[in-house]
Amino acid sequence: MAGRFITFEGGEGAGKSTQIARLGARLEARGLPVVVTREPGGSPRAERIREAVLGGGAKPFGPLAEAILFSAARLDHLDATIRPALARGAFVLCDRFLDSTRAYQGLDDRIEGNILRALERVVVAGTRPDLTIVLDVPPKLGLERAAARRTEQGEGADRFEAEDLAFHERLREAFRTIAASEPARCVLIDAARPPDKVEAEIWHVVKDRFGSDLAAATARRRAHG
Numbered sequence: 001m002a003g004r005f006i007t008f009e010g011g012e013g014a015g016k017s018t019q020i021a022r023l024g025a026r027l028e029a030r031g032l033p034v035v036v037t038r039e040p041g042g043s044p045r046a047e048r049i050r051e052a053v054l055g056g057g058a059k060p061f062g063p064l065a066e067a068i069l070f071s072a073a074r075l076d077h078l079d080a081t082i083r084p085a086l087a088r089g090a091f092v093l094c095d096r097f098l099d100s101t102r103a104y105q106g107l108d109d110r111i112e113g114n115i116l117r118a119l120e121r122v123v124v125a126g127t128r129p130d131l132t133i134v135l136d137v138p139p140k141l142g143l144e145r146a147a148a149r150r151t152e153q154g155e156g157a158d159r160f161e162a163e164d165l166a167f168h169e170r171l172r173e174a175f176r177t178i179a180a181s182e183p184a185r186c187v188l189i190d191a192a193r194p195p196d197k198v199e200a201e202i203w204h205v206v207k208d209r210f211g212s213d214l215a216a217a218t219a220r221r222r223a224h225g
């Protein structure tokens, strides 16, 4: 069985990692193999690019160079982590993917749409997400959540968190536009609500989309006692 590729997108502090962990636990409890990964990063080589980009080292080169670096990281992540996991039949849950490049690097048309699409075509090729959960949260709330988490972990704001509120407002609109333009792939979820509510809605969507995988896993478990 080929696996399923689910990506999580949204602005800062939308709660992606919490929701990924919860969905992963639900799938595993049903006997399904799960691989949790993230971008930028997700493979040893891509993690090295992550350090450079999120540390701000690539900012002076401009958005196109940043998009190319995120894409280089993605190329390796796909080859080293995502495609092998899908080939093994795993549910791959990925924290950010191509929509983050569209939204962040493509914000305010800083990069021509056809250049971004060409990059996607060569890098992502046929490995498009089966489902993309877009967690939507007012940026003020998201940034507060992200700042609280960083303080807890003793870290400073990273490259994009440090942008102003207006940037994050436009980013939210960019994600909402992506979700609206690809309704077959994307589901927009109100993530300002308590995590349990968000988790329940995501589970509803996943059961709806992948009900036959869940049923097959249950049948396999029954057959093996």
Ligand code: TYD
Binding pocket: 011, 012, 013, 016, 039, 040, 054, 070, 095, 096, 097, 098, 100, 101, 102, 104, 105, 158, 159, 160, 161
């Ligand atoms: P991360 O610490 O993973 O933050 P978050 O919890 O918000 O996901 O940082 C990832 C940052 O990189 C985030 O600010 C979004 C940005 N990013 C891009 O700008 N383009 C991309 O293609 C990706 C994958 C991430």
